[in-house]
Amino acid sequence: MNYMLNEDLQAIKEICIEIGEKHILPIRAELDEENKFPREIMNIMAQSDLFTIYIPEEYGGTGMGSMALAVATEELSRYCGGVAVSYAANALGAMPILLMGSEEQKKKYLPQLASGEKLCAFALTEPEAGSDAGGVKTRAIKDGDHYILNGTKQWITNGGEAQIYTVIALTDPERGARGASAFIVEEGTPGFNYGKKENKMGIRASATRELIFEDCRIPAENLISREGFGFMVAMKTLDNSRPGVAAQAVGIAQGALDEALKYSNERKQFGVKINSFQGLQFMLADMGTQIEAARALTYTAAGLIDSGAKNFNKVSAMAKVFASDVAMKVTTDAVQILGGYGYMKEYPVEKMMRDAKITQIYEGTNQIQRSVIAKAMIKEAHRK
Amino acid sequence: MKFVVAVKQVPDTAEVRIDPERGTLIRDGVPSIMNPFDTYALEEAMKWRDELGGVVTVITMGPPQAESVLKEAISMGADDAILISDRAFAGADTWATSHTLAAAVAELGDVDAVFFGKQAIDGDTAQTGPSVAASLDWPQITFVGKVRELNKDSIIAERYVETGMQVVQTELPVVLTILKDANVPRVPSLRGKMKSRKVQIPVWKLSDLGLTEAETGLNGSPTKVVVTATPEARTGGQIHEGSTEELVSRLADLLLGEGGEA
Numbered sequence: 001m002n003y004m005l006n007e008d009l010q011a012i013k014e015i016c017i018e019i020g021e022k023h024i025l026p027i028r029a030e031l032d033e034e035n036k037f038p039r040e041i042m043n044i045m046a047q048s049d050l051f052t053i054y055i056p057e058e059y060g061g062t063g064m065g066s067m068a069l070a071v072a073t074e075e076l077s078r079y080c081g082g083v084a085v086s087y088a089a090n091a092l093g094a095m096p097i098l099l100m101g102s103e104e105q106k107k108k109y110l111p112q113l114a115s116g117e118k119l120c121a122f123a124l125t126e127p128e129a130g131s132d133a134g135g136v137k138t139r140a141i142k143d144g145d146h147y148i149l150n151g152t153k154q155w156i157t158n159g160g161e162a163q164i165y166t167v168i169a170l171t172d173p174e175r176g177a178r179g180a181s182a183f184i185v186e187e188g189t190p191g192f193n194y195g196k197k198e199n200k201m202g203i204r205a206s207a208t209r210e211l212i213f214e215d216c217r218i219p220a221e222n223l224i225s226r227e228g229f230g231f232m233v234a235m236k237t238l239d240n241s242r243p244g245v246a247a248q249a250v251g252i253a254q255g256a257l258d259e260a261l262k263y264s265n266e267r268k269q270f271g272v273k274i275n276s277f278q279g280l281q282f283m284l285a286d287m288g289t290q291i292e293a294a295r296a297l298t299y300t301a302a303g304l305i306d307s308g309a310k311n312f313n314k315v316s317a318m319a320k321v322f323a324s325d326v327a328m329k330v331t332t333d334a335v336q337i338l339g340g341y342g343y344m345k346e347y348p349v350e351k352m353m354r355d356a357k358i359t360q361i362y363e364g365t366n367q368i369q370r371s372v373i374a375k376a377m378i379k380e381a382h383r384k
Numbered sequence: 385m386k387f388v389v390a391v392k393q394v395p396d397t398a399e400v401r402i403d404p405e406r407g408t409l410i411r412d413g414v415p416s417i418m419n420p421f422d423t424y425a426l427e428e429a430m431k432w433r434d435e436l437g438g439v440v441t442v443i444t445m446g447p448p449q450a451e452s453v454l455k456e457a458i459s460m461g462a463d464d465a466i467l468i469s470d471r472a473f474a475g476a477d478t479w480a481t482s483h484t485l486a487a488a489v490a491e492l493g494d495v496d497a498v499f500f501g502k503q504a505i506d507g508d509t510a511q512t513g514p515s516v517a518a519s520l521d522w523p524q525i526t527f528v529g530k531v532r533e534l535n536k537d538s539i540i541a542e543r544y545v546e547t548g549m550q551v552v553q554t555e556l557p558v559v560l561t562i563l564k565d566a567n568v569p570r571v572p573s574l575r576g577k578m579k580s581r582k583v584q585i586p587v588w589k590l591s592d593l594g595l596t597e598a599e600t601g602l603n604g605s606p607t608k609v610v611v612t613a614t615p616e617a618r619t620g621g622q623i624h625e626g627s628t629e630e631l632v633s634r635l636a637d638l639l640l641g642e643g644g645e646a
Contacts (some may be wrong), residue, residue, distance in 0.1 A: 011577040018571045049574035331456055 003299060008064055009071050016075035017049050024079040031082060031205035032351050035197075037161050037362040038205050045087060046116020054091045054097070055208045059110035066240070066302040074295070076260070077251025082205030082356030084251060088244045089157040089206070092363075093120030095237040096166040096182050100225040105184065109164055119328035121158035123167040124210055126151070129370045133168075133234060134177035138168035140215060145220045146170075147183065149213040149368050152195065157362075159209030163187040166235050167211070171227045180230030184222040191216030202354030238363055239313040240305060246298040246319035247357040248277045249327035250291060256327075256334035256352040257287045263347075280337060291368050294323035314376035316367040324359035324366060331356040385438030386538065387429040387591040388498045390485055390516070391422040391457060394506040402614045409506065418453040420499025423460075423569040425510040425562040429499045430461050431507040432534050438496075439463040443488055445473055445481060448626070451585055466492075470589040475602030478507070481514030484600050489520060496536070500561045502527055510561070517559035524551035525552050529565035 005013065010025055021359045023041050031038055031264055052066040055061025066218075076084035094113050112118045128133035138151025142279060149169055167187045172179030195210025224233055260283065264275035274280055301319035304312045331353040335342035347376055360366045395414040403410050415527055429440045442451050442457040445468040454465035468488050476484065489495050498520075500513030510526075517524035529544035532551070539558055543550040544565060590600060624631055 007581060008574075008578065011574055015574060015577070017572060021569070044571055045574060048571045049576075052574065062578075 002224050003295075005071065007070060008057065010062070010235060012050075012053065012068055012072050013075050015050065017045055017203060019050075020076060020079035024076070024083050024320060028080040028083070028195050028205070029345070029348070029351070031080065033204075033345075035204045037207045038080075038086060039161070041083055042116065042119065042179075044088065050072075050087065051116040052114045054094065054108050055114040059106050060114040061110065066141070066243055066305040067299065070243050070298055070302040072242050073246040074251035075253070077254040080205055081252045081352070081358075082203040083249060084248050085157060085358075086161070086206045088241075088248060089122070090120045090162075092241045093122040093158065093162060093164065093166050093239065095122065095240050096233045097146065097184065097223050099236050099240065100182070100229065101184075101232050102221075102224075104221065105224065109184065110247055113164065118163040119158055119161055120164045120166070121156055121162035121238060123153040123156045125155050125383055127154050131365055133231065134180075136168055136170055136177075136180055137171065138167070138169040140171050140181060141184060143173070143217070144222070144271075147214040147223065148222060149183070149185070149191070149218060150322045151213050153211040153213075155208050156211050157206055159207055159211055160197065165211065166224065166237075167213075168230045169213075171230075172208065175228065176334055177231040178228055180234070181227045181306065182224040182230040182233040184188050184224060185213075185218055189216055189218060201357060202351070203358050217238075233288075234314075238308040242316040242363055242369075243301040243305065243318040245359055245363045246294065246301065246323035249323035249356065250295045250298055251318075252352050252356050252359070253287070253291050253294065253323075253327040253330040255371050256349050256356075257284070257291060258335040259349050259352075260284065260287065260337040263341070274337075276316045283333050283337060287333055290326045290330060294319075294326040295356045298323055311376075312367060314380075317364070317372045317376075320363065320364045321373070324356070326352075327356040327359050336340045385433060385436045385496045386492070386494055387433055387438060387440045388463065388489055388492060389422070389426045389429045389442045389457070390498060390500050390506070390507065391426065391442055391444050391453055392419045392504045392506075392513070393417070393444060394419045394451045394504055397505050400506075404549075404614060409442035411494055411546060416452070417547060419501050420454050420504075420506045421505070421562070421564065423501075424564050424566050425499040425501045425560075426457055426460060426462065427567045427569040428528075428531060428560075428562050429497070429592055431445070432531065432568060433463075436534070436536075443485065445466060445469070445476070445484055445488075447474075448587075454582070454585050456579040458583055459558045459576040460570055461573065465583075465585050467585050467587045468593070469497070469587050470600075472590045472597045472603075473601045475605065476600060477605035477607035478509050478511040479606055480513055480600050480602075480604035482512050482519050482612065483604060484593065485512070486516045486597065488588060489593050491517065492592055493613050496556045496558075497534075498522075498557075501558070502563050506575045513561040514557055520557075520559070522557050522559050523554040524559040524561075525554065526561040528560050528561055529563045531560075531566065545547070609641050 023044055052062040053064040056063040073084050073088045079335040097109055113120050126136055140147045140149050167183050167185050170179050191214050193211045193212045198208040226272050267274045299317045302313045304315055334349040335353050338347055338349050341347050393416050395411050396417050399414045401410050417615045433440050440462045442454055443464040451467050478573040489498055503510035514524050525541045527543045528541045530542040538555050540553045544563055
């Protein structure tokens with residue numbers, strides 16, 4: 001399929017392919033096995049300007065937007081879902097500043113993120129606040145020209161590797177979700193420490209870690225937007241980042257299909273290549289068709305965001321749900337096509353199947369996303 | 385610092401064949417790439433530019449389509465590029481090529497170092513770099529595996545040669561030929577690719593270099609390729625199976641049978 005990517009998007013794709021072939025492919029199994037953060041690859045991405053694409057030109061970026069981010073994330077995910085999410089999580093972390101940050105905050109933080117000099121992470125989830133983001137317990141208490149943070153954030157992608165964190169905490173616990181606020185916290189701030197590093201099923205190249213705040217004093221100017229706007233910041237951030245998860249899912253699925261196509265053209269049983277069997281051909285056909293549909297929906301969602309549309313949370317959720325379900329199905333089928341070899345770590349498809357699973361879970365479970373989609377549809381239908 | 389990197393557009397050797405009648409490379413339909421060794425030369429020049437400041441200018445001598453390797457170099461981070469192209473340069477051997485490249489380096493002026501790949505994968509001569517040094521009457525360090533020190537006056541580099549490693553120091557300006565041990569070439573950047581799309585690459589012709597037709601191209605080339613041939617393809621070996629005793633005696637029979645004498 002030719003999506004008529006313009007020259008800039010084509011250039012991004014070529015860069016990601018070169019990074020993938022030369023720098024990810026040779027070490028992805030090792031990163032997975034050893035739960036190792038791809039620091040060196042992040043440096044290469046920085047040098048190649050990949051961190052500039054979602055940051056406007058006036059803040060040191062190239063300002064190419066959501067579609068560009070989707071293309072990059074998809075292409076990197078074909079090689080390794082863990083490396084790709086380590087990249088994309090930077091955009092997620094920067095999103096609150098991009099969307100709602102003050103001019104001073106943008107000027108201070110975005111250029112160092114665009115250059116890749118610093119990495120970024122978004123911290124919303126807590127032990128008791130997953131899908132129910134209103135369950136956040138981390139407190140931020142105003143003390144003169146500072147806020148004092150206390151609490152623990154859990155499962156933070158790029159935790160311990162990023163230098164800049166956007167953190168959701170309660171400034172007014174009485175008001176629940178409406179009492180939440182968003183803050184920028186820099187690594188090294190006294191009272192801010194890293195906790196447990198998670199041992200995950202998939203995307204093991206990515207770092208997932210606890211953030212612990214104990215009387216952590218941050219300057220009041222690090223408040224993003226206004227007190228009480230934290231939940232809105234978080235929801236807008238996730239609406240904007242979901243096409244990125246969809247793109248990750250499409251990339252993982254494409255990587256698995258590529259392996260299945262290659263293997264089924266080499267493997268012989270009963271004296272013929274196994275791709276000559278109709279049962280297997282039908283599987284390949286469905287995998288390819290589902291991936292193209294997921295890609296089209298993902299690009300549509302990303303394109304809608306770039307067009308400046310206000311209401312895109314429905315299609316953004318649809319892309320995330322559909323693409324992640326496709327990724328799970330396609331990677332499972334790829335393991336099936338490779339048979340016993342597919343189940344072994346010598347082949348990459350078992351890793352892809354493990355990597356795919358998280359796309360159905362994070363940045364809003366697919367169940368929550370279906371609720372979002374249905375609510376948006378019902379609202380649209382009755383607005384007339 | 386002012387660094388020049390001389391690159392060559394070559395056919396992707398994985399795809400190349402030789403015309404047995406004419407003894408020349410069949411280039412039709414074969415993709416052209418930047419000579420892989422030149423990517424290490426480019427990276428080395430850019431690495432030192434990044435450290436010391438200055439500019440990296442990439443040059444190539446070739447037909448108009450050789451512009452694509454210059455654009456690739458710019459996408460990787462070279463500052464500018466010059467295409468040295470004229471019908472008069474066609475058919476040049478390494479002597480005429482070096483003479484022409486040296487004239488371009490002289491024309492650029494105040495160059496501190498010229499970086500070459502250790503050799504091109506099509507001709508495999510490894511002569512052009514050293515010959516440019518000779519033409520310019522500059523010192524040269526060939527087969528550089530590592531540049532230890534480089535400053536505005538001098539360079540210390542490690543040469544990896546068959547007998548071991550030599551550490552060589554010399555004054556600038558200098559001509560270097562770089563091995564792949566020296567570095568890992570960087571991936572092109574997005575800004576580099578955007579720049580390379582827009583950049584107008586100047587073309588220097590015979591008249592720009594102050595050379596004559598007699599000194600360049602086929603006219604200026606003392607070397608004549610008499611014949612180029614492809615070695616006959618080797619036939620597959622034989623595989624024999626059996627016990628050690630059987631195999632030893634069969635092997636002895638075969639050797640004696642074929643060679644005549646043991």
